[in-house]
Amino acid sequence: MEKIKQLIDEKEDCSKILFAIQDTLDLISGKWKIKVVSVLLYGRKNFTDLQRQIDGLGAKMLSKELQDLEINGLITRTVNATKPITVSYELTAYGHTLEPVIKALADWGTTHRHEITGR
Amino acid sequence: MEKIKQLIDEKEDCSKILFAIQDTLDLISGKWKIKVVSVLLYGRKNFTDLQRQIDGLGAKMLSKELQDLEINGLITRTVNATKPITVSYELTAYGHTLEPVIKALADWGTTHRHEITGR
DNA sequence: CAGCATCCCTTAAGATACTG
DNA sequence: CAGTATCTTAAGGGATGCTG
Numbered sequence: 001m002e003k004i005k006q007l008i009d010e011k012e013d014c015s016k017i018l019f020a021i022q023d024t025l026d027l028i029s030g031k032w033k034i035k036v037v038s039v040l041l042y043g044r045k046n047f048t049d050l051q052r053q054i055d056g057l058g059a060k061m062l063s064k065e066l067q068d069l070e071i072n073g074l075i076t077r078t079v080n081a082t083k084p085i086t087v088s089y090e091l092t093a094y095g096h097t098l099e100p101v102i103k104a105l106a107d108w109g110t111t112h113r114h115e116i117t118g119r
Numbered sequence: 120m121e122k123i124k125q126l127i128d129e130k131e132d133c134s135k136i137l138f139a140i141q142d143t144l145d146l147i148s149g150k151w152k153i154k155v156v157s158v159l160l161y162g163r164k165n166f167t168d169l170q171r172q173i174d175g176l177g178a179k180m181l182s183k184e185l186q187d188l189e190i191n192g193l194i195t196r197t198v199n200a201t202k203p204i205t206v207s208y209e210l211t212a213y214g215h216t217l218e219p220v221i222k223a224l225a226d227w228g229t230t231h232r233h234e235i236t237g238r
Numbered sequence: 239c240a241g242c243a244t245c246c247c248t249t250a251a252g253a254t255a256c257t258g
Numbered sequence: 259c260a261g262t263a264t265c266t267t268a269a270g271g272g273a274t275g276c277t278g
Contacts, residue, residue, distance in 0.1 A: 014161060014172050018154055020228030021221070025153075031271075034144075035137055042133060047240055053133050058272060063241055084239045085278085097231065102140070104223035108216065109139030115192070115213065150251070166260055177252065182261055203259045204258085 024101065027072050032057055032065045037095060038102050040075060046088040074098070143220065146191050151176055151184045156214060157221050159194060163209040193217070 028034050035054050039045060045053070051062050066089060069075045074095035080086045147153050154173050158164060164172070170181050185208060188194045193214035199205045 014158055015174075016229075017157055017221075017225045018173065020225040020232070021153060021157060023228035023232050024224045034140060038136055038140060039133055054137065055134075059241065060243095060273090061271065064271090079240095082239085087240060094231075098227065101223045101227050102136075104220045105143045106136045106139040108220050109142035110135075112213075112216065113139070113142050178261065179253090179263095180251065183251090198260095201259085206260060 027074070028098070028101075030065055030068065032061055033069060034102065034105070036062070036065055036069065037074065037091065037098055038106070040089060040091045040095070041099060041102065044088050044090040046080070046086045048086075050089065069095070146193070147217070147220075149184055149187065151180055152188060153221065153224065155181070155184055155188065156193065156210065156217055157225070159208060159210045159214070160218060160221065163207050165199075165205045165207040167205075169208065188214070 028037070032054065035057075036050060039050055039053050047059075047062065047066075050066075051057055051059060054062075066075065066077070070077050070089075073092060075089050075091055078088050078090070080088060147156070151173065154176075155169060158169055158172050166178075166181065166185075169185075170176055170178060173181075185194065185196070189196050189208075192211060194208050194210055197207050197209070199207060
């Protein structure tokens with residue numbers, strides 16, 4: 001009886017973390033979103049800058065990912081009145097809250113790179 | 120000239136973090152891996168337990184994800200000599216190093232859930 | 239420059255059925 | 259129980275070309 005309750009607790013506790021993770025992943029899913037946000041942590045960038053800094057990222061995908069991020073309130077889009085128009089993107093305060101997540105991902109990769117490649 | 124150098128530095132600095140992130144994502148990509156690892160943070164589990172705790176996860180996918188995780192050294196697989204055989208999985212020390220990453224993802228989801236659903 | 243439209247294709251992943 | 263084998267599909271994503 002006590003054991004059953006324990007199992008239920010464990011299951012519920014586990015569910016909570018799984019749902020939370022899912023919520024996070026929903027916003028940063030897609031092949032490029034995390035990287036776009038990562039680059040934007042360094043400050044405002046325009047479309048071309050972003051595409052140049054992220055290797056393999058095509059214009060169509062970048063465009064799509066930026067739209068998703070804007071819809072979710074993570075970035076702002078600004079059209080600049082330059083001769084050929086440029087558009088710059090910037091993280092919102094909300095977007096900046098992703099920094100710990102990105103840092104965790106980057107730190108892990110940095111720390112364990114040798115274990116990955118050494119396999 | 121100074122500005123160019125600055126741009127190069129920025130680009131290289133940025134590349135580093137992007138590569139690190141990619142390395143991490145390579146190991147935990149796939150729809151279920153992070154969740155499987157998350158559940159295993161709570162301790163050793165067998166196949167059925169895992170499947171029951173992760174909603175929507177089918178046997179085929181679970182099997183595949185577990186294999187990937189084992190190949191990458193994140194978990195260990197143990198066959199138990201029970202009447203119908205059971206197999207239990209456990210995080211390795213290496214696998215446990217993912218805890219900060221998972222915590223970051225879960226924390227963010229927990230903190231910002233209302234902003235997501237409130238949209 | 240910053241995109242959109244279109245076409246195309248791979249592949250992740252689900253459903254189902256079967257086995258030791 | 260813990261998978262494997264096979265089939266099938268949706269969709270994520272890439273390449274190209276065009277436009278204001």
